[in-house]
Amino acid sequence: MSPTPLSRNIILASQRELSDFLAASERRAFKQAMFAVRNEETALDIVQDSMMKLAEKYGDRPADELPLLFQRIIQNTIRDHYRRSKVRSLWITLLSAFSSGEDEDRDPLETLEADSEAALRDSPERQYQQSQLLDIIEKEIMRLPARQREAFLMRYWEDMDVAETALAMGCSEGSVKTHCSRATHALAAALKAKGITL
Numbered sequence: 001m002s003p004t005p006l007s008r009n010i011i012l013a014s015q016r017e018l019s020d021f022l023a024a025s026e027r028r029a030f031k032q033a034m035f036a037v038r039n040e041e042t043a044l045d046i047v048q049d050s051m052m053k054l055a056e057k058y059g060d061r062p063a064d065e066l067p068l069l070f071q072r073i074i075q076n077t078i079r080d081h082y083r084r085s086k087v088r089s090l091w092i093t094l095l096s097a098f099s100s101g102e103d104e105d106r107d108p109l110e111t112l113e114a115d116s117e118a119a120l121r122d123s124p125e126r127q128y129q130q131s132q133l134l135d136i137i138e139k140e141i142m143r144l145p146a147r148q149r150e151a152f153l154m155r156y157w158e159d160m161d162v163a164e165t166a167l168a169m170g171c172s173e174g175s176v177k178t179h180c181s182r183a184t185h186a187l188a189a190a191l192k193a194k195g196i197t198l
Contacts, residue, residue, distance in 0.1 A: 017063040022051050025067070029074055032153050035142050036078045046081060050074045071154055071168040133196065140190045144183050147171075151179035152187075 026047065033043035050073045058069045141149060147169070154165040155176070166173045 014060065014063075018055060018059050018066065021063065021066045021070075022054070025070060026051075028157060029070070031138075032074060032157065033078065035138070035149055035153065036146065037081060038142060042081065046074065046077045050077050053077070067158070068160070068164050068168060071158060071160065071164075075150060075168060136191070136194065136196065137187070140187050143190070144186060148179045148183035148186070151176050152183035155180050 029047045029050065030043055033046040034040065037043055037046065050070065053073050054066065054070050058066070061069065141152065144152065150169055151165055154160045154168060155162070160168065162173045162176050165176045169176065
């Protein structure tokens with residue numbers, strides 16, 4: 001039985017929503033993966049794999065469910081990458097031994113990132129300073145423990161609420177709050193040590 005014209009329109013709209021969502025999320029997802037794995041090619045692979053999984057397994061879900069599903073998939077793909085790396089590292093260590101014969105609540109990023117119109121009004125010097133400051137913050141985010149970094153990025157970068165973040169991370173809401181609080185304090189302390197106050 002062939003689909004009616006109306007049902008065909010619904011399918012196309014759903015595919016367009018999925019496509020629009022992925023296009024809008026790609027850059028942030030890549031940065032998130034880069035924070036986690038610190039390798040451009042690996043981060044690209046993680047984002048592409050996550051997008052494929054979302055499209056294949058959840059492409060027929062309502063548009064408002066896509067952000068949470070995508071976050072969950074990205075986090076799982078990052079964890080899978082680390083699991084594989086750990087196993088690979090263990091085997092490399094063992095094989096080399098044999099072969100050698102030897103035995104919380106404020107978002108600094110949001111505070112600093114101006115919208116495009118405001119950026120245009122700023123002087124080149126101000127834009128440069130802001131860009132340098134964001135680079136410093138990004139480096140400090142990379143130094144956070146993995147769970148703190150995940151919680152911080154989901155809450156403040158992806159603008160997810162505590163319940164959504166807890167669901168995506170597979171932990172309690174209290175744990176999310178603790179991770180965010182520790183991340184925020186660690187970032188503030190690191191920036192203060194560099195003479196930067198937000």
